[in-house]
Amino acid sequence: MWIYEKRLQFPVNIKETNAKLAQDIISQYGGPDGELSASMRYLSQRYSMTDPKVKAALTDIGTEELGHLEMIGTIVHQLTRDLSIEEIKASGFDKYYVDHTIGIWPQAAGGIPFNACEFQCKGDPITDLFEDMAAEQKARSTYDNILRLCKDYPDVYEPIKFLREREIVHFQRFGECLEAVKETLDFKNFYAFNPSFDTKAPCLKNS
């Protein structure tokens, strides 16, 4: 169950439209390392997670990512809400506009639609947590790139900087999640089998 609170996690108040920046930033809405992928990844991985602390972390981080999705949607909306048709044509936003007008739709900066293949739920706690840590770093790199593109636009820069910092905190927490799962396994070989499915390695012939 989720409860919607009528506020953003961090304020977004963009005064000037900028269709070019909007086309870059929408990647964090529906792109390969975006917030939608992040939220669906963590919330989906909870069902096969073994450690209760990690179930809690996946729930809370997956929920926070939904809040980040809303922030990105807000940034893109505020960058495009007052565009004239001349600005739409001049900025290259016309390709997006023709299918979505100025609605918010999950796609990557290059126009590729959101796809669940952008994240994985392998049903193996160790595998999934490695994916989560990589995902946080990939999202951080994407925000690094966006920050370079929006450094002259403080209204955009500040919320993006906040989101980048959250990737770093989440990476730290997922690192602790991985340690928590490893504590319950054989320290000589953490990766021998899937701890959510097997108690030893029955996929091998003589076990």
Next chain:
Amino acid sequence: MNKMNKKQLMRFITEVSFAMDDIALYLDLHPSCQKALASYDNYKNMRNQAVKDYISIYGPINKYQVNDTNYFSWINDPWPWEREGNC
């Protein structure tokens, strides 16, 4: 009664809520850290009072706070992504 205006009060709620969000992630992995638990509780008290003040003056921020006198402010007050939204 709270001396902050609407914008300041929402800003305060946003700040203390974020402090709670961040500490909660830490507590998920360090559930017996007394210092973090005390800090969480401290921010929770600040948030509870601020949200209570906000609702009584400006209207609900979640649908469980909606009642027969404030329903229209839930619908008609700006949504967070809009100009003059809660941010």
